[in-house]
């Protein structure tokens with residue numbers, strides 16, 4: 095598919111830079127010092143993290159220090175070096191800075207009090223590494239991953255995408271039966287934190303777009319591959335990526351206060367989360383067009399009528415009713431549920447991964463377009479609200 099990568103004109107670049115000045119005080123990822131500390135922490139781990147994690151650490155270390163894998167592939171019988179090569183090579187063109195950050199996050203998750211994000215103490219809040227913006231708890235056979243930035247309407251920062259990836263990886267292996275994603279406060283989530291675009295690394299806006307596309311692809315891939323029943327408890331309005339991802343969930347329960355909004359054209363952007371495929375499939379192309387192209391906002395009842403939402407509950411009883419139901423579901427035999435999910439979803443997985451890859455490539459171009467930059471500048475300078 096062809097797409098046009100717009101170049102930023104001078105006035106737009108300078109407005110963006112002005113707006114960016116306002117946000118430069120925010121962090122720009124892990125420093126070299128964080129990275130070195132993380133390398134030292136690895137040596138002090140009390141528990142062997144297992145081969146899978148060790149390979150991931152190796153790959154991220156190589157990517158962070160040497161960049162993409164360019165050494166020849168070891169022979170088929172050189173098992174150890176081939177596994178290492180595969181892990182490094184799988185990181186593709188992941189930027190060095192992102193690899194460094196992911197390495198620090200991974201080590202931090204291994205060094206947390208429980209020493210492994212895959213073992214969540216029942217009933218305890220397990221904070222994912224680096225922030226409290228994503229809170230993971232596990233109780234009654236349910237792992238709950240909660241967006242926790244209520245003051246920012248649960249807008250998703252770059253760090254939060256990484257934390258959710260780690261939380262999903264852990265949840266896929268922990269002893270919970272089902273996994274739930276929800277939001278804290280009045281919003282489910284207002285989508286991508288638009289200030290993510292203002293943290294400009296040395297490689298410029300092009301690097302922001304490139305690393306954003308790599309991160310988005312990895313993030314959505316985790317939802318495509320998630321092996322257990324994945325349920326969204328949509329406690330309030332949702333904008334952007336938290337809406338599109340719903341097509342990859344197994345059930346979506348919504349408060350009647352929730353709304354579903356994908357204003358991609360308004361933002362100069364395009365569909366992600368595999369919604370270019372799942373939405374037409376779920377609701378038919380005409381209704382999908384209204385949402386994904388014209389940015390029509392749906393009420394919870396409209397979204398339910400169109401098949402995006404499983405069931406709508408009155409706000410007054412929402413939490414009570416939904417959690418009672420989820421606790422009952424979580425008592426069902428876990429393996430039977432996993433196998434049924436595999437049956438329902440497996441024949442689509444390859445297609446979904448291909449669609450995800452294509453959507454991310456197109457978005458990478460969109461993020462560099464004047465249309466998108468204008469929308470972000472407008473939001474950040476509060477000239478416009480959606």
Ligand SMILES: CCCC/C=C/CC(=O)SCCNC(=O)CCNC(=O)[C@H](O)C(C)(C)COP(=O)(O)OP(=O)(O)OC[C@H]1O[C@@H](n2cnc3c(N)ncnc32)[C@H](O)[C@@H]1OP(=O)(O)O
Pocket residue numbers: 245246247249250255284285286287288289306307309310333334335336361363366473479480
């Ligand atoms: C790896 C990259 C993947 C990228 C893919 C994703 C695509 C998308 O998700 S596109 C969708 C992006 N989201 C939006 O465009 C929503 C933007 N926000 C709004 O339109 C409004 O804030 C909203 C309608 C959600 C709520 O409006 P209000 O009720 O009037 O509240 P405020 O606007 O005052 O918001 C309170 C507070 O939160 C901050 N906020 C809200 N949403 C975001 C956001 N998406 N990004 C950054 N910040 C956000 C808002 O700025 C306010 O902050 P303060 O000004 O500091 O109080």
